[in-house]
Amino acid sequence: MDLQNKVVLITGASSGIGKAIAQDLDKAGMRLVLTARSQDKLNELASSLQQAKVIAGAITDPDVPQKLLDTTLETFGQLDVVINNAGVMTVGAIEDVDIEAICEMVRLNVESVYRMAYTVLRHFKTIGSGFLINTSSIAGLKTASQYGAYNGTKYAIEAFTDALRMELAGTGVKVSALAPGTVATGLYDRWSQEDKTYVTSGGALQPENIARCVRFILEQPDGVLIPRMLVVPTNQPV
Numbered sequence: 733m734d735l736q737n738k739v740v741l742i743t744g745a746s747s748g749i750g751k752a753i754a755q756d757l758d759k760a761g762m763r764l765v766l767t768a769r770s771q772d773k774l775n776e777l778a779s780s781l782q783q784a785k786v787i788a789g790a791i792t793d794p795d796v797p798q799k800l801l802d803t804t805l806e807t808f809g810q811l812d813v814v815i816n817n818a819g820v821m822t823v824g825a826i827e828d829v830d831i832e833a834i835c836e837m838v839r840l841n842v843e844s845v846y847r848m849a850y851t852v853l854r855h856f857k858t859i860g861s862g863f864l865i866n867t868s869s870i871a872g873l874k875t876a877s878q879y880g881a882y883n884g885t886k887y888a889i890e891a892f893t894d895a896l897r898m899e900l901a902g903t904g905v906k907v908s909a910l911a912p913g914t915v916a917t918g919l920y921d922r923w924s925q926e927d928k929t930y931v932t933s934g935g936a937l938q939p940e941n942i943a944r945c946v947r948f949i950l951e952q953p954d955g956v957l958i959p960r961m962l963v964v965p966t967n968q969p970v
């Protein structure tokens with residue numbers, strides 16, 4: 733896809749991977765719609781970009797995906813790419829885990845991804861083009877002790893994306909799953925030092941590294957699809 737002047741909607745755009753993707757796709761000449769809950773952070777990011785619209789809100793609100801689509805079309809007249817990226821990572825031992833936080837994670841990492849995907853894919857199918865990238869994780873390809881609930885959310889995204897790829901074959905619409913290993917972002921802000929040490933034991937990618945992968949996926953010719961990209965720090969031991 734030639735990215736110049738195309739319109740991309742990015743969820744979880746206020747920090748980390750989503751923010752880096754926004755900055756990179758801005759450099760590629762795309763027009764951007766940025767969403768997350770932190771309006772101030774989004775406004776600050778948007779002010780550094782060429783053409784960006786901010787729509788702040790919780791993506792877990794069932795009305796938000798349609799609102800995002802409608803506002804994008806009203807603002808820019810088109811939508812070409814969606815990066816379904818917002819997510820959290822809640823892990824822990826059986827005795828310690830906060831079950832309400834786990835259920836909140838499922839609502840964000842799975843339910844809101846499904847709602848966003850179905851909403852924009854109906855639009856993409858109607859127009860016969862479009863690209864959806866879901867942020868998965870290496871945790872969507874292999875499990876780890878105490879990570880089971882998070883693993884489940886990302887396995888769901890892997891399965892969902894691959895099934896969509898087959899369903900969408902021949903429609904002009906593309907879907908991919910991007911599966912990073914450890915990336916240095918705010919995802920681990922509330923983790924204990926011990927857990928952070930474990931997850932970064934092989935080093936960490938920078939969010940810009942993931943943005944570059946997104947760009948590579950998007951810029952493939954029409955007849956080429958990368959359905960999944962796994963990218964990890966060189967020394968990641970798992």
Ligand SMILES: NC(=O)c1ccc[n+]([C@@H]2O[C@H](COP(=O)([O-])OP(=O)(O)OC[C@H]3O[C@@H](n4cnc5c(N)ncnc54)[C@H](OP(=O)(O)O)[C@@H]3O)[C@@H](O)[C@H]2O)c1
Pocket residue numbers: 743744745746747748749750767768769770771789790791792817818819820821840867868869870911912913914915916917918919920
């Ligand atoms: N960092 C890693 O090592 C890693 C590895 C593999 C996969 N991932 C995946 O990458 C994605 C992005 O995470 P990140 O690492 O960039 O972490 P991050 O810096 O914490 O970013 C998470 C983003 O999601 C948004 N968000 C969180 N809860 C939300 C909600 N209820 N409604 C709307 N937006 C919400 C946050 O914005 P607000 O707080 O402003 O709402 C933020 O923009 C996630 O899906 C994560 O699972 C990360």
